[in-house]
Amino acid sequence: MHELTVIENVLQISGQVAKENNLSRIDVINLDVGGMQHLNEEIMQHGFEAAKKDTVAAGAELKLFWLPVRLRCNSCQQIFGTENGKFYCPVCGSKDTEVQQGMELNIKSIEGE
């Protein structure tokens, strides 16, 4: 359950950014989460509710933007998803691929006053 470690880091970075920008409260934290990350939304939200108490984000909402896995074929450059559980190119069959989207775990922005 590294969701909790992730949440701790989210709050730590957001708190730092809020301080640098003289925010007295954070209302929203916008987080990009890639499909390769195996993170569970429910556990994330539960963890966030518990951990945000007594922080500058105590009243904040955590918005998760789930980014599905997208691979690029290194042979024919086709970009494809893995919703069907297949990690090889549907066009040329090549297994030589790169993850183009899906590894994200980024704080996009925070909103507050």
Next chain:
Amino acid sequence: MEIKVLKNVLDKNMNQAEQNRQALMKHNVKMVNFISSPGAGKTTLLEKTIPTLQETMNVAVIEGDAFTSKDAERLQQFNIPIVQINTEGTCHLDSSSIESAFAELDLQELDIILTENVGNLICPTAFDLGEDFRIAVLSTTEGDDKPAKYPMLFRQARAVVLNKADLLPYIDFDNETFKKDLQDLNPNLQVFETSSTLGTGLWNWVEWLEVALEKEVKRV
């Protein structure tokens, strides 16, 4: 007011991992990160791997364990430096715990560090320790569908050790499906079938590991 951040959440861990990597490079030490579910056989595999590596290399082990020091105790017979990290229930090792382990090791004297992560197929994959490569250990009793379910681990691993091969006759494990799924995920992946308790299949694995570590071997 919206403030753009665009920062990776695990930034701190990545930066420390990079520092660990620099420290290892400076002393010409290679580090391997073993990841598996609880009980797949990481410690047993290490028990069978260390004696051969030890013949030509100075080996140390970093043992990640959620609560106990049982695994570290099992490896004490080899008379090698062992650092125990108790993660106190946390499901993974992180790069700062590895940094503190380095402080207890004499990197100058070492060739290889074998790191046994906390038993978990998911969480350790998100935390770079600064290792040279990862080994996924899977036991046959966990099922042949694991590659498709845990693509992150199997894409990142340099090799997979399919352990408890001695149990294959008793269970419903489709080796073809397993290998094909692995191939689809990561065509460069090496796969070894072992029984760490019976000692079968270990030779290929250890031989490959020695080459993968491509070490200027310092004689012990």
